[in-house]
Amino acid sequence: xxxxxxxxLGTLAVIGAALAWVFWDAVAVQAPGRLADLALDxxxxxxxxxxxxxxxxxxxxxxxxxxxAVLMAAILGIWSTGPDVxxxxxxxxxLEKLTAAIVPLLILSAxxxxxxxxxxxxxxxxxxxxxxAAGVILRxxxxxxxxxxxxxWLRLTxxxxxxxxxxxxxxxxxxxxxxxxFPLAVAKWVILAIESAATLAIGxxxxxxxxxxxxxxxxx
Amino acid sequence: xxxxxxxxxxxxLLGSVLVAAIPARSPGIxxxxxxxxxxxALSVGVLIAHAGEPRSDLGGWGVPLxxxxxxxxxxxxxxxxxxxxxxxxxxxxLGYFASGLRRHFWPxxxxxxxxxxxxxxxxxxxxIYVTLELLGIAAAALGALTxxxxxxxxxxxYLLVGLLGSMTYLLGVAILYTGLGTLDLRLAAESLxxxxxxxxxxxxxLGGLLLKAALFPLHFWLPPAHAQAPAPVSAALSAxxxxxxxxxxxxLWIDLFAPVVGPGPGILLGALGAGGVIWGSWRAFRSxxxxxxxxxSTVAQVGYLFLLFPLLAAAALPKQQELLGxxxxxxxxxxxxxxxxxxxAGLLQKHAGHDRIAELGPAIRxxxxxxxxxxxxxxxxxxxxxxxxxxxxxxLLTESFAMDRWxxxxxxxxxxxxxxxxxxxxxxxxFGPAAHLDAVELGGDVQTEKIGRMIQAPALLMALVAVVxxxxxxxxxxxxxxxxxx
Amino acid sequence: MxxxxxxxxxxxxxxxxGVWSFLAHRPLLxxxxxxxxxxxxxxxxxxxxxxxxxxxxxxxxxxxxxLTGIVVAVSATALALTLGQRLEHEDD
Numbered sequence: 161x162x163x164x165x166x167x168x169l170g171t172l173a174v175i176g177a178a179l180a181w182v183f184w185d186a187v188a189v190q191a192p193g194r195l196a197d198l199a200l201d202x203x204x205x206x207x208x209x210x211x212x213x214x215x216x217x218x219x220x221x222x223x224x225x226x227x228x229a230v231l232m233a234a235i236l237g238i239w240s241t242g243p244d245v246x247x248x249x250x251x252x253x254x255l256e257k258l259t260a261a262i263v264p265l266l267i268l269s270a271x272x273x274x275x276x277x278x279x280x281x282x283x284x285x286x287x288x289x290x291x292x293a294a295g296v297i298l299r300x301x302x303x304x305x306x307x308x309x310x311x312x313w314l315r316l317t318x319x320x321x322x323x324x325x326x327x328x329x330x331x332x333x334x335x336x337x338x339x340x341x342f343p344l345a346v347a348k349w350v351i352l353a354i355e356s357a358a359t360l361a362i363g364x365x366x367x368x369x370x371x372x373x374x375x376x377x378x379x380x
Numbered sequence: 381x382x383x384x385x386x387x388x389x390x391x392x393l394l395g396s397v398l399v400a401a402i403p404a405r406s407p408g409i410x411x412x413x414x415x416x417x418x419x420x421a422l423s424v425g426v427l428i429a430h431a432g433e434p435r436s437d438l439g440g441w442g443v444p445l446x447x448x449x450x451x452x453x454x455x456x457x458x459x460x461x462x463x464x465x466x467x468x469x470x471x472x473x474l475g476y477f478a479s480g481l482r483r484h485f486w487p488x489x490x491x492x493x494x495x496x497x498x499x500x501x502x503x504x505x506x507x508i509y510v511t512l513e514l515l516g517i518a519a520a521a522l523g524a525l526t527x528x529x530x531x532x533x534x535x536x537x538y539l540l541v542g543l544l545g546s547m548t549y550l551l552g553v554a555i556l557y558t559g560l561g562t563l564d565l566r567l568a569a570e571s572l573x574x575x576x577x578x579x580x581x582x583x584x585x586l587g588g589l590l591l592k593a594a595l596f597p598l599h600f601w602l603p604p605a606h607a608q609a610p611a612p613v614s615a616a617l618s619a620x621x622x623x624x625x626x627x628x629x630x631x632l633w634i635d636l637f638a639p640v641v642g643p644g645p646g647i648l649l650g651a652l653g654a655g656g657v658i659w660g661s662w663r664a665f666r667s668x669x670x671x672x673x674x675x676x677s678t679v680a681q682v683g684y685l686f687l688l689f690p691l692l693a694a695a696a697l698p699k700q701q702e703l704l705g706x707x708x709x710x711x712x713x714x715x716x717x718x719x720x721x722x723x724x725a726g727l728l729q730k731h732a733g734h735d736r737i738a739e740l741g742p743a744i745r746x747x748x749x750x751x752x753x754x755x756x757x758x759x760x761x762x763x764x765x766x767x768x769x770x771x772x773x774x775x776l777l778t779e780s781f782a783m784d785r786w787x788x789x790x791x792x793x794x795x796x797x798x799x800x801x802x803x804x805x806x807x808x809x810x811f812g813p814a815a816h817l818d819a820v821e822l823g824g825d826v827q828t829e830k831i832g833r834m835i836q837a838p839a840l841l842m843a844l845v846a847v848v849x850x851x852x853x854x855x856x857x858x859x860x861x862x863x864x865x866x
Numbered sequence: 867m868x869x870x871x872x873x874x875x876x877x878x879x880x881x882x883x884g885v886w887s888f889l890a891h892r893p894l895l896x897x898x899x900x901x902x903x904x905x906x907x908x909x910x911x912x913x914x915x916x917x918x919x920x921x922x923x924x925x926x927x928x929x930x931x932x933l934t935g936i937v938v939a940v941s942a943t944a945l946a947l948t949l950g951q952r953l954e955h956e957d958d
Contacts (some may be wrong), residue, residue, distance in 0.1 A: 165890050172882045179555070179878045182580040185913070186559035187870055195916060196925035198445055203926075210932070219931060222438045226510045227934045229393055233514055234490045234941035236400060237521025238948045240484035241532075246950065273586030285933055312401075319397040319508060326394050329386070334956035339386035341440040359427045362937075371945040372951050506931055513938045517945055524949060536949040540897055543942055544888060547904045550935065551881055554911045557928065558874075 203349060207347025208278040216283065217351045223338045225329070228321040235318055235365045244373035247304030259301040266294040274359050278348065284355035285320075288362025295367020305375055306367045314364065314375070321361030324354050384427060385436040385449040385501050387420040388459070392494035396487045403483035407474050408618045409499020410486040414470040419784035421463035428653075430458040435503070436478060442787075443504075443564040450503035454708060456772050458501040458627055461712045462620050464721045464845075466493050468838035473612040475835035481525055481610075488525075492518035492616065499624050505553045505585070506563050508628060509546060510627065512592070514666065516542035523609035532603035541601045545591035552584030561833040565635055574640040582637040582645070589632070592625035595649070595686055596656030599679045603663070606675035615670060621832055623711055624686055630707070638693065640709075646693035649686045654791040656683025661798035669861050670735040673802060674718065677761060679793060681714045684773075689786050691779055699779065706775035709854055713768035713846045720843035724754040727839065731831050741764040741809035751810045756843035758803035768850030777799045870917045877910025894950040898943055905939040 199215060206214035251259060270290040277283030299306035305319050328350055333339040342350050353370050368375070395413025399406040423472045427434045428451055436449040451459065470489070477485050495514035502508045516539060523535035553563070559577040560568050572578055594602040600623070638646070660680030666675035688707045695703055727750050729735040732743035744751045763769040773792055780789040884904030888897050913915045916928040 168889060169561060172886055176878055176882045179551075179580060180875050181883075182576050183558060183874045183878060184556060184871060186555065186577055187874065188867075193914070194557065194925055195444055195563075195927045196916075197925070199926050200923060202441070203443065211923065212929045215926045215930040216933060218439060219441050219445050220439075220927075222932055223507055223510050223930075225393075226495075226507070226514055227937050229396075229491060229937050230510065230514045230517060230941050232396070232400070233488060233517045233521065235943045236484070236487050236491070237517060237524075237945045238884070240481075240488065240521055240525060241948055241952050242527065261539065285937060315401050315403075319400050322393055323397045323401075326390050326397065330394070331896075333381070333383055333386065336381055338381070338438075338440050339383045339390070339436070340438045364897060365866070369941075369948075372948045374624055419877050510934060510938065517942055520949075521945060524952075527952075529953065532949050532952050536894070536946060536953065539942065539949065540888075540894075540901070542945075543901050544885075546906075547881075547884075547901060548909060550905075550946065551908045551911065554908055554915065554928075554931075558915045559912070563927075688929075 207342060207344060207351055210277060210279055210281065210283070212281070213277050213283050213351070217355065218342060218347065221325075221329075221342075225322070225325045225340070225379035228325060228361065231362060231365050232322050234319060235368055238369055238372065239374040242373050244304075244371040244375050248302050250302035251300075255296060255301050261296055263297060263307070266290050266297075269317045270294075270359065270363065274355060275353065278352070284358040287355075287359040289366065291359065291363025292359060292366025292370075295363065296370050299367070299370055302340060306371060307376065308364060308367055310375070314368070317360055317364040318368065319361070321354075321358040328354055382437050382842060383435060384420050384423040385451060386438065388417060388424060388497040388501065389449075389464070389494050391417045391420060392490040392497065396490035396494065399483075399490065400487040401646070402662070406483050406486040410490060411470055411474060413468050413490055414493070417497070418463040418467045421459050421497065424451050425456050425460045427451070429749060444562040444567050447502040447507050448503045448564065451501055452735065454704070455500045455631070457629070457708055457712060458623065458715075459497065460495050461715045462500065462623070463493075465619050465715055466496070466616065468842050469612045469615050469719060469723070472615075472726075472835055472838040475832060476610070476612055476726065480695075484525060484624060485522065485612075486520050486609075488522050489612075489616075490741070492522065492621075496620055496624055503565050504555060504563050505565060505568065509550050510555060512542075512546050512549065512625075512628075515621060515624065517618060518593070520605075521611075521757055522613045523605050523617065525613065526610055527607070527609070530604070531608035534601075534608045537816075538601050538605040542592055545588040547587030547588070548591070549585050552586075552588065555584065556581040561851035565631075569635050569639075572636060572640055574642075578637060578640040582602050582632075582641055585632060586629055586637065586645075589625055589629045592622075593629055594622055594625075594656075594679055594682050595652050596659055596679065597652070599656060599660070599795065602679060603667025603672055603675040606678065607669065607671040611671075611722055611729065614623070614674070615719040615722035618675065618722060619715045622678060622682060623842070625713055626682060626711070633757065634692075634704075635691070637824045643690070643693040646689040650688075650690035650788060653683040653689070654788070656680060656686065657791055658683075661795050661802065665798060665802040667802075668738065670728065670737050670806070673737065673806065674721050675721065677721075677799070678714075679716060680799065681710075681718070681761070684710060684792070684795065685714075687791060688776065691783065691785065691788065694783055694785065694813070702775060704781060705854075705857055706772040706779075709768045709850065709857060710772035710776075712857075713760050713772065713850050716842045716846035716850070717757045717767075717769070720753055720757040720839045720841075720846060721761070723842070724750045724757065725841035727831050727836060728754075737806060737809070744810045746834070747831060749833075749840055750831070751807075753836070753840040753843040755807055755810070756840075756847045758807060760843065760846035762799045762803050766851035767847040768854055769846075771851060872913045873917070874911050877907045877912075877914060880904070880907030880910060883907070894946070894953075897924035898946055898950075902939060902943060905935060909935060 206218040270287040273282040327358040520539035664676035760767040887900035912928040
């Protein structure tokens with residue numbers, strides 16, 4: 161370890177001590193609860209009963225909208241760098257059978273997580289992650305397209321999350337409720353619709369990201 | 381009931397979705413989205429001028445539970461500037477990109493535009509984090525669009541450094557939430573008291589943002605990234621993206637941290653800004669390549685912006701308004717001027733096939749409109765009258781003397797001198813003998829291109845705004861700022 | 867309370883480890899791992915803040931922030947990896 165490294169470590173240790181003290185102080189002093197009570201009290205007004213989903217898809221839906229845009233930006237950026245890397249060799253027998261067993265289970269679990277996210281831990285991102293994992297497994301077992309649709313369908317799927325979200329928000333704004341304001345009567349269904357679109361988009365994005373480039377079918 | 385604030389963010393998002401789904405139509409949809417978004421931004425500006433500080437509680441939940449969008453004089457002016465510059469860049473990009481890159485440029489560009497608008501209107505510290513990430517990813521991807529080794533390396537570094545900054549900022553947000561229990565700027569400002577919490581959260585949040593704003597010595601990532609990107613992207617990066625990060629530093633400083641941390645940090649920021657002015661101007665002068673010169677000039681200009689911090693800290697309330705006005709004017713002028721400079725540079729590079737300053741003479745002389753635009757942009761960058769920068773620097777100078785802090789004035793003067801040096805070095809080629817465009821001189825390098833008339837317009841327009849409009853219209857800015865929070 | 871402090875302190879240590887690694891190591895992959903470790907550290911702190919004792923439901927806001935943060939970190943890592951890939955392949 162060079163002197164420079166040691167100096168860096170020393171500085172960071174000092175900063176760490178300061179941070180630790182501030183954290184300890186803040187956690188101990190501040191009235192426990194912060195925004196928790198406020199959020200938990202208003203969960204019934206959000207249309208779902210899982211508090212985290214309520215925060216993500218209703219109270220702070222704007223953050224989630226931008227976050228889906230971040231995902232979209234990443235995959236668009238990845239596509240802009242060029243064609244995808246060559247795929248793997250077709251899988252041997254064992255891997256093939258395992259894949260055939262696991263991928264459908266993953267898809268089922270994704271659907272389950274999406275549905276259960278309304279009232280228990282789960283939701284669009286978790287479901288999307290499982291779909292993405294299924295795509296990665298498909299790619300690893302020799303399918304160069306990772307199970308993704310080709311041509312225009314892939315592009316549509318990628319943009320589906322942001323599209324559904326923005327469309328819902330704009331329609332609600334035009335209808336007089338306000339941008340991203342979900343009236344209680346329809347909140348649950350709007351949230352479910354957005355989450356379903358987002359699940360597909362997230363799954364497709366994560367799987368497509370694993371290709372590290374634009375798959376041949378997408379370019380027209 | 382139209383929520384103009386939300387529309388400035390939602391319209392480019394929608395546009396980005398459409399051009400990503402239908403790449404064949406990207407220029408048309410992209411330009412249309414740009415026009416609509418700019419209209420929304422101008423409406424926000426009108427709202428501010430009439431009704432004060434428009435605020436939009438998204439989802440109807442209100443703070444502290446939900447997220448709010450907020451505009452005031454400061455953010456509104458920057459919002460309008462950013463949208464107008466972005467519109468100009470879009471018009472330029474219509475003619476600049478060949479069909480291959482075009483379909484990658486537009487969706488990312490609209491996402492960048494959306495993130496800029498979201499950033500200027502943000503009133504929630506975590507929301508700021510998400511907009512910063514969107515901005516960083518879109519910007520890095522756009523910067524690497526040409527696909528060359530140097531471009532990818534420079535923009536990868538930009539992405540990594542940006543992530544370091546965002547993560548640091550996020551830790552600051554976490555600590556802030558731990559201590560204050562809110563993520564809303566306004567509420568946090570009300571609860572924040574002087575003490576270790578303010579210092580730590582401030583250091584983390586501002587530190588992360590300073591990395592993104594390219595304050596010396598954290599500027600090292602900027603020149604290669606901006607110089608290697610395609611011209612419209614460089615314009616956006618220098619004029620808008622860096623400005624956005626600076627805006628956040630200013631906003632957090634004024635609203636949140638300045639009341640509780642005293643003048644020390646302000647002086648540090650000013651000192652680092654001074655370093656940026658000197659170092660940036662020096663490297664700009666020594667640059668062999670036009671886009672590198674422009675990129676280093678951005679480092680210098682950012683330094684100027686930070687020079688105002690110690691003055692702000694030391695000034696009494698009425699003077700603060702004036703200083704803030706000068707700061708805003710400087711930021712606005714630089715936005716237009718730098719965009720004009722980069723767009724002109726792009727056209728010269730296309731025409732000559734390279735951007736080596738020493739050999740650009742013939743190209744400059746054969747594109748008089750572009751040369752004029754570059755000259756005007758240079759005038760605004762140096763700060764000659766009647767540009768907005770002149771008024772801003774004048775205020776900076778008089779205030780530093782009035783407050784007995786003449787050393788800041790000295791930095792401004794030295795910086796201005798050096799800026800004149802590198803601008804004149806650039807323009808001296810425009811005044812040579814009549815252009816004798818040998819095939820040898822022009823045709824030697826990579827393919828050169830004929831430059832159409834339409835594409836020269838945006839650069840010229842922006843340079844004109846920087847020099848004429850902002851200079852003559854500066855008075856109205858003060859009125860606009862009157863509605864900004866003290 | 868002790869749990870909270872443990873998680874928070876671990877988060878801070880992870881964050882600093884990540885910063886150190888980012889600044890000290892050259893290879894792209896190590897820098898990316900460092901960034902993700904930094905992220906994990908911040909998420910630890912947020913999860914710690916959300917804890918309100920065994921009887922009460924935790925604060926959902928920091929949990930939502932962590933979810934958003936994870937997605938953002940993954941996106942950025944994906945882009946950085948792809949850009950790194952292009953750099954490596956151009957050398958060939």
